[in-house]
Amino acid sequence: MKTAAPACERYLAEAAAAGLVEQARGHRYVVGVHEDPLSNERRLLVEYCDEELLTDLAWLTRLVEQARALEPAVAAVVVRAPGTVRLDDPWQRTISYVIHPADSADAASGAPAVPGVTVSPAETAQDEDRITEWLARAMVDGSADHGHTADPATAVPLARECLSDPDRFSYLARLGGTAVGHATLLCAAQDEVTGRRAVELVDILVELADRPRRGAVAAALTSAALAHAHRLDLPLLGHVVHPSAQSAADHGDRIVAALLTQGWNLDHVFWRRSLHPSR
Structure with missing residues (x-):
C-alpha cells in the first residue's frame, strides 16, 4: 500500500x-x-x-x-x-482549485492603480451588508452553474456564517465613494486532506457594466489579496467554478488556463458524474 x-x-x-x-x-x-x-x-x-x-x-x-x-x-x-x-x-x-505561491514577486508587488478606484479594507456595517449580498449572490450563481440553483434564503445565512469567521478579511473597491466590488479572504484556511495552510480567496466580485474597467478592478482586488497572503507568508488559494451547461463547458477551462499564465498553479479538481443523464 x-x-x-x-x-x-x-x-x-x-x-x-x-x-x-x-x-x-x-x-x-x-x-x-x-x-x-x-x-x-x-x-x-x-x-x-x-x-x-x-x-x-x-x-x-x-x-x-x-x-x-x-x-x-x-x-x-x-x-x-x-x-x-x-x-x-x-x-x-x-470546481478547480488554484494556488499562488507566497514567495512570488507578483504576491509582493501590490495592487495596480485603477483611475478613480480605491481598494481598502471593509470597515462599516454598510460594507458588511453589501459584502453579504454579493457573497450570497455568488453562492446562488455558482450553484446554478452546477445545475441546481440554490434558494437565496438559504444562501444568505451561509454567507453570514462565512463572514463571521474570526479570520475573515474583506477588501472593497470603491468608485467615487461607492462600493463596486469586493475580495473576501479566510486567512487561516487549512486543507483538511493535506493539512496545508493558506489564505483562501472565497469570492471576488465586481459590479461594473464596463467590461475593461471591471477586469481592471478585479485585477486590483486580486493583487490586494495576493499582497495580504504574502504578508502572512502563506500561499493564496482560489477556485474556479465550471459551468455544467454544454454550451459553456469550456468557460472554466479558459479561466484556469489564463490563471496558469499569471503565476497560479492548478492544485486539485473536483470531478462530477451525474447519475441522471439530464443533469
Whole structure:
C-alpha cells in the first residue's frame, strides 16, 4: 500500500475511525454521502483516493454502481483529484482549485492603480451588508452553474456564517465613494486532506457594466489579496467554478488556463458524474 504524506496519514486515520476508508486493489479511498448545503443535492463524495485509482476505469465504474445502490436520492458521484489528473467523459469538472505561491514577486508587488478606484479594507456595517449580498449572490450563481440553483434564503445565512469567521478579511473597491466590488479572504484556511495552510480567496466580485474597467478592478482586488497572503507568508488559494451547461463547458477551462499564465498553479479538481443523464 502506498504511503501518503504525514498530514494525509493523519486525515486517513481520522477517516478510518469514522468508518469512511475503503480499499480497492490495495489502494485506499475515503468515501461517504455528502449533502450540499446550498442545493440539498446528495452526492457520493470521494474526498481522497490514492492516485493510482484515478486511472482505474473499473474502480470508477464501481463508484457509480455503489452510488446507485445506496439510495435513490443520491444524484451524483464527486471525486477530488490532483491537478495533474484529468478524468474522461462523462466525468465533468465542477470546481478547480488554484494556488499562488507566497514567495512570488507578483504576491509582493501590490495592487495596480485603477483611475478613480480605491481598494481598502471593509470597515462599516454598510460594507458588511453589501459584502453579504454579493457573497450570497455568488453562492446562488455558482450553484446554478452546477445545475441546481440554490434558494437565496438559504444562501444568505451561509454567507453570514462565512463572514463571521474570526479570520475573515474583506477588501472593497470603491468608485467615487461607492462600493463596486469586493475580495473576501479566510486567512487561516487549512486543507483538511493535506493539512496545508493558506489564505483562501472565497469570492471576488465586481459590479461594473464596463467590461475593461471591471477586469481592471478585479485585477486590483486580486493583487490586494495576493499582497495580504504574502504578508502572512502563506500561499493564496482560489477556485474556479465550471459551468455544467454544454454550451459553456469550456468557460472554466479558459479561466484556469489564463490563471496558469499569471503565476497560479492548478492544485486539485473536483470531478462530477451525474447519475441522471439530464443533469
